[in-house]
Amino acid sequence: MEIIIWLDYIGTMVFAISGVLTAAGKKLDLFGAMFIGVVTAIGGGTTRDLLLGVTPVTWLQEYGYIISILLGFIITFLFRKFVVRMRKTLFLFDTIGIGVFTIIGLEKALNLGVNPIVAVIMGMTSAVVGGVIRDTLTNELPLIFHKEIYAMACIAGALFYLLFDWLELPLAVNEILTIGIIITIRLLSIRFNLSMPVLKNPEN
Amino acid sequence: MEIIIWLDYIGTMVFAISGVLTAAGKKLDLFGAMFIGVVTAIGGGTTRDLLLGVTPVTWLQEYGYIISILLGFIITFLFRKFVVRMRKTLFLFDTIGIGVFTIIGLEKALNLGVNPIVAVIMGMTSAVVGGVIRDTLTNELPLIFHKEIYAMACIAGALFYLLFDWLELPLAVNEILTIGIIITIRLLSIRFNLSMPVLKNPEN
């Protein structure tokens, strides 16, 4: 679907913005903030490509991702106050982003013929690893390890994708449904303050 | 040797368990703990495969590793108290694990025709990098950088492997001896509380 490509670029841009915003207030300079923006935006897809052996990795092969990231930087630096005020809207795009990244990762993996469990993991990897690298580089415990339903929404979406594919739904329908499921799970989990159980220390 | 494959799976399972146990008590949720479990189990082999250019990386190409990790998770979550009580036994399997991982990494590298020094480094990488990633993601200074003889046991074992290979010992004998040497060095270093010297700050 053509629209998936555009949503991929928009997701990349939103991830770059979120990376820069995360970097602000942590004593990082402009370069550091942009570095974090880039790894947030392309970290997940890059990890997926490396694991699958797709090299040069996707964002090196065309201008689309670089331009999306630069656009994200320009928007953030020119309209900082506006971007911060728009955080709720950004959040929605971020959620669309993880949905799109999950589908792209899943489809890439399936096309390369890996087994379905691994393909689901690759979908989730595309969506969440950028954030893990962002948090690790800024010395934080990765957000997705301890806050809300995020990665599990991607995994659930990916499993539904496989189900719909097995049911032979048309691809476009499958993709829309999958993105819808991921967004719904994420929004519901935030609305009702759901999160994964925290692991207790077994020695206590 | 057929048994190497089984020891590889058991090692992977034990590494996954150790990852989950490390994650517990650090405010990680269930997903975070499993994520740490996975990277602990496959991080070393994945790094080795990426550096050598073996892609898709090994654990993507078959069900064995995924199943070993899932089994590790199930055991940990169902029998948590038991697993914690069995830590000493687990430790033994962990030590067998690093021996097996070292040999597998070394053999893979040699088969790809890299030079022997690099092959030794690849053997050690397979065994220890999973733990380094685990510690980095949970904001700890990697254990192997400051505690006991661990990586050096792998390096010593790998050097003996090369020696035995040069002496034309049969492969199976070589592998058993090498694993034995790695286990022995590790156990002796713990028994006699040996560790690598700590580097002093040269400016003092």
Added chain:
Amino acid sequence: MEIIIWLDYIGTMVFAISGVLTAAGKKLDLFGAMFIGVVTAIGGGTTRDLLLGVTPVTWLQEYGYIISILLGFIITFLFRKFVVRMRKTLFLFDTIGIGVFTIIGLEKALNLGVNPIVAVIMGMTSAVVGGVIRDTLTNELPLIFHKEIYAMACIAGALFYLLFDWLELPLAVNEILTIGIIITIRLLSIRFNLSMPVLKNPEN
């Protein structure tokens, strides 16, 4: 240019020394310090190779890098006081190092036919990512994210390289000029205490 290869080895050696010096005073043992030395020295080039799909990565394919690193270790451990006293000289070689690493990364990327923006990023990656990994593994906020002009000097140098290439300057002249520009920017930024602006928290 033949000299580029030698400067590459010298840069690798100096980066290994700087890694070990950084590790000292952080409670790392000898193995940890050497591990940090290795990733500092080869982290940038390895990341570049992985992203571009050049595998086995460069330092696995020949003895030159390993020998440079070992030499760096031997010098550091035998002549520690001397090395610390020579820090200013080392700093100069480090600066030559990032210049050389930038050019090598840039040329490798251009030879593989990626677009010029990406090639500039690959040049910078070769020069700075080793330091980022070093700092992340030792639980520090990466130096290049908040201190002085470092990565931007590499980016500026890489852009001039592209300009000189477009002006059809001979390769050797281009390389010398580019290294000169990177060194000059870095030295001037330190002399006049220039740094990138720090990003303020947009919510204040």
